[in-house]
Amino acid sequence: MKAYLLYEAGGTDKLTLGEVPVPALKNGEVLVKVKAIGINPADTIYRNSDAFITHIFGEKRPVIMGWDISGEIVEKAENTDGFEIGDAVFALLQNAGGYAEFVAVNVELLAHKPENIKFEEAAAVPMAGLTAWQPLIHGMNIKKGDRILIHGASGGVGHYAVQIAKYLGAEVIATSSGKNRDFVKSLGADQHIDYQTENFWEAIEEVDFVFDTIGGETLERSIDITKPGGTIISILALTKEEMMARAEEKNVNLRLWGLQFNGKDLRAFADVLVRGIIKPHIATIYPFTSIAEAHQQVETRRTAGKIVITV
Numbered sequence: 001m002k003a004y005l006l007y008e009a010g011g012t013d014k015l016t017l018g019e020v021p022v023p024a025l026k027n028g029e030v031l032v033k034v035k036a037i038g039i040n041p042a043d044t045i046y047r048n049s050d051a052f053i054t055h056i057f058g059e060k061r062p063v064i065m066g067w068d069i070s071g072e073i074v075e076k077a078e079n080t081d082g083f084e085i086g087d088a089v090f091a092l093l094q095n096a097g098g099y100a101e102f103v104a105v106n107v108e109l110l111a112h113k114p115e116n117i118k119f120e121e122a123a124a125v126p127m128a129g130l131t132a133w134q135p136l137i138h139g140m141n142i143k144k145g146d147r148i149l150i151h152g153a154s155g156g157v158g159h160y161a162v163q164i165a166k167y168l169g170a171e172v173i174a175t176s177s178g179k180n181r182d183f184v185k186s187l188g189a190d191q192h193i194d195y196q197t198e199n200f201w202e203a204i205e206e207v208d209f210v211f212d213t214i215g216g217e218t219l220e221r222s223i224d225i226t227k228p229g230g231t232i233i234s235i236l237a238l239t240k241e242e243m244m245a246r247a248e249e250k251n252v253n254l255r256l257w258g259l260q261f262n263g264k265d266l267r268a269f270a271d272v273l274v275r276g277i278i279k280p281h282i283a284t285i286y287p288f289t290s291i292a293e294a295h296q297q298v299e300t301r302r303t304a305g306k307i308v309i310t311v
């Protein structure tokens with residue numbers, strides 16, 4: 001099968017199209033013929049760092065990257081009940097391997113692709129969708145009418161977070177640049193702040209929750225406009241101890257959230273996709289041969305919605 005092989009970390013030219021055997025199935029796995037691949041900032045960060053690649057794959061080289069896939073089941077091993085050959089599925093691959101024509105996936109990580117969305121849209125969901133879903137659903141007790149500030153609302157993660165928060169009945173204040181104001185409002189945001197021309201900490205009343213996808217000063221300033229007793233969840237590493245101390249002083253619960261590989265959450269997300277409550281937004285679809293361009297676009301960190309590749 002064709003796959004993008006990474007022999008060493010570096011620029012997009014390190015993603016080399018090559019031929020490797022189709023993966024052999026283990027107990028509990030199905031073989032998925034990949035139809036579409038989602039690209040995330042993490043793909044570009046890991047591609048660039050040998051230390052990160054070693055963290056997931058050990059010393060083995062070359063490796064096949066790619067966490068987000070959708071496709072069709074073409075073979076199944078024992079203990080794969082609930083999934084049949086021919087089923088359309090999508091997954092967040094714990095061990096990566098998605099930049100390929102076929103990938104072996106443990107059914108624990110698998111969800112059926114909703115019929116009302118295309119393979120490209122399904123591949124745009126797993127990593128970004130669950131990074132928004134898990135903290136908002138499991139980490140915040142959002143009640144109808146609560147106010148939430150969402151940073152980076154036009155991005156892959158943020159555009160799902162806005163829709164999830166609206167689904168939960170929250171009043172949503174969202175930040176992005178001015179060029180994405182209409183997009184962010186179309187997702188359901190009640191108020192939009194252009195971070196390039198306005199200081200959100202001066203422009204809005206205190207909120208109950210903050211979901212932060214930006215970090216740094218954005219996170220630090222968010223403490224000032226969170227109500228005492230409120231919660232901030234950031235998906236960016238917290239580096240400053242004084243930031244934690246400032247949050248504690250104001251009785252704000254400030255937490256860092258890391259994505260969990262969890263098929264149960266993906267199946268719950270599939271349910272809201274089926275009901276049309278949340279819609280993936282794709283900025284650009286690239287062909288399999290243009291994976292370098294897809295990575296370069298994601299590396300701008302200015303993409304509205306998601307970048308997807310068709311296989």
Ligand SMILES: NC(=O)c1ccc[n+]([C@@H]2O[C@H](COP(=O)([O-])OP(=O)(O)OC[C@H]3O[C@@H](n4cnc5c(N)ncnc54)[C@H](OP(=O)(O)O)[C@@H]3O)[C@@H](O)[C@H]2O)c1
Pocket residue numbers: 040041042127128131151152153154155156157158175176177178179180195213214218235236257258259298300301302303304305
């Ligand atoms: N902890 C985890 O497990 C985890 C999981 C997934 C992702 N992440 C991290 O989360 C971050 C976001 O991921 P993503 O996929 O959403 O990235 P993305 O698709 O590249 O989106 C970034 C968005 O941020 C907006 N933005 C940039 N600077 C901003 C600012 N100062 N204030 C408000 N918005 C700003 C941009 O909007 P404009 O173009 O309008 O400026 C862009 O739409 C990345 O750093 C990623 O590595 C962490």
